[in-house]
Amino acid sequence: MTTTLGQVIAALEAAYPPRTAESWDAVGLVCGDPAEEVTRVLFAVDPTESVVDEAVETGAQAVVVHHPLLLRGVTGVPADDPKGHVVHRLIRAGIALYCAHTNADVADPGVSDALAAAIGLTVTGPLSANPAPExxxxxxxxxxxxxxxxxxxxxxxxxxxxxxxxxxxxxxxxxxxxxxxxxxxxxxxxxxxxxxxxxxxxxxxxxxxxxxxxxxxxxxxxxxxxxxxxxxxMADLPSRTGLGRVGVLPEPEPLHVFAQRVADALPETVQGVRASGDPDRMIHRVAVSGGSGDSLLKTATAAGVDAFVTADLRHHPASDHAAGGDAVPALVDVAHWASEWPWCEQAAGVVRAAFDGTVDVLVSTRRTDPWTVGATSRTRRTNQR
The missing domain is CATH 3.30.70.120 (Alpha-Beta Plaits)
Known part of the structure; x- marks a missing residue:
């Protein structure tokens, strides 16, 4: 019994419906023939040259990624353009590329569920719930x-x-x-x-x-x-889908211990994990949002959580937030790529469950975080207060 790319896509779209993606997003099949047979699929966060290398080396016929290759409109994909070069390499190698982005962010389960599970949270619901159908x-x-x-x-x-x-x-x-x-x-x-x-x-x-x-x-x-x-x-009700998740730890623990828990749960990056708040503050109820999450700072505060784990926190929003002290959640900032990498295993599980025995699934361990060098000052120039 053979499995086609179209069948794999159908399984993924049942878990991450494209209609739930944001209007500005670019999800779905980038290149590939839905009628072609698929025996091996590689899952990754980013459609980079390195991931294409891995797909070629492992003999994958399809790559499923979270981040779109062509998020902004293009009029061509010439081979001398970085993104165009990726498309040409994929097509020449007979490898399909499929993307599930914001539709995977809001799904139940989705990107933030995978992040919460990696940290050890028991999810209780969305952080910013989508409305249920009327x-x-x-x-x-x-x-x-x-x-x-x-x-x-x-x-x-x-x-x-x-x-x-x-x-x-x-x-x-x-x-x-x-x-x-x-x-x-x-x-x-x-x-x-x-x-x-x-x-x-x-x-x-x-x-x-x-x-x-x-x-x-x-x-x-x-x-x-x-x-x-x-x-x-009927009265309008929230759904189980939406951005972010709220969950609880098995037992409360100090912020400095919790930050280490997050660091140990996610793949290593140059940035590592950084936290804002009293190191000894007890953390029990936690909000998470895979990817850039500072737009949800007020939502996390309104949720009454002890900490908010997300990526790409900017200086001014984080600084303004921290001025609230213990009245607002502590912040734990991780690398964007690391916060979304746990989703790869979740998405791989969708295909594994649908085609057990006929399709091999691989999760890329290549770090596609753009930051490659980290340095810490060896000269103390400021005083911490």
Whole structure:
């Protein structure tokens, strides 16, 4: 049994739906033929020359990365351009390139779940939750003999979908009454007479965007001339998807111990791990956000966590934040690449589970963090206060 690139992409897109990516993002297949057979896939954070080298050396037919190669619009990919050269090398070697970026950031599980797991957190929910789909509840009343067919029509139109469940509904038996008057053409009953009918109350949940389609399906399937129905809008609720995650440590520990925990959990970089806050402050509830996260500083503060782990914290936002003292979370800043590298194993697990035995998965251990040299002053020039 062979596995095609298209099948691998389908598995990845079930876990990281492209429709959830930001509008400015560039996700999906960069190069490659979905009909081609795939036996080995390499996962990495960045589509660099080094990662292409690794794909060639390991015999991978596809590379799956987090960061887009062509995030900004281009009009060409000449081989003498750095990004164009990567594209040419991939195509010549018969290697596909696929990207899951912000759609992997917000997925459940996604990039921040992988970071939280690496640190040893038990995730309790998103840091900045996406809204759940807007839902309605539809209630209608159907003669017992027609209830199964009407419910099947509602489900076929998209009603009754709750998370990973389909064909959900609530039914209960009861008695309906009505009196047909002049102008009516009743399927049941006689003009002018009060009619009592054994009916089934049918209740289903539906996405609000499908409201018109489902109501039309109800009216087409229902035997009555006039269909009795109630349609209620549910209150908006947060979903399990969104940026960042909040989690808890098994036991509280001082900030300096926690910072070392983070350093030990992530791959080594020149930057290492740095923290802002009282070294002895106890850390238990933690927010994390893979990649650049200083836009979530206020969100992390509002979440009431003890520490916020992310990457690319800039001087001024971090300094302004730290002025809040113990009223705000301690900050732990790591290298961007290191914060997202744990996702590679998560994404590899998606393909491994879908094609166990037919597709080999490899996680790149090559450091694609751009910083290659670190230095510490050997002369004390400032006093720490």
């Amino acid at each position: 839902l309605d509840v539809l209630t209608t009343f159907v003669p017992h003999a027609d209830a199964v067919d009407v419910l099947a029509a509602l489900h076929a139109a998209g009603a009754g979908r709750i998370g990973d469940y389909r064909d959900a509904a609530f039914t209960v038996a009861g008695t309906g009454q009505f009196r047909p008057v002049d102008g009516a053409n009743p399927a049941v009953g006689t003009l002018g007479e009060l009619e009592h009918v054994d009916e089934t109350r049918v209740e289903v949940v539906l996405e609000r965007r499908l409201r018109t389609r489902i109501v039309d399906a109800l009216r087409a399937a229902h035997p009555y001339e006039e269909v009795a129905l109630n349609l209620h809008e």
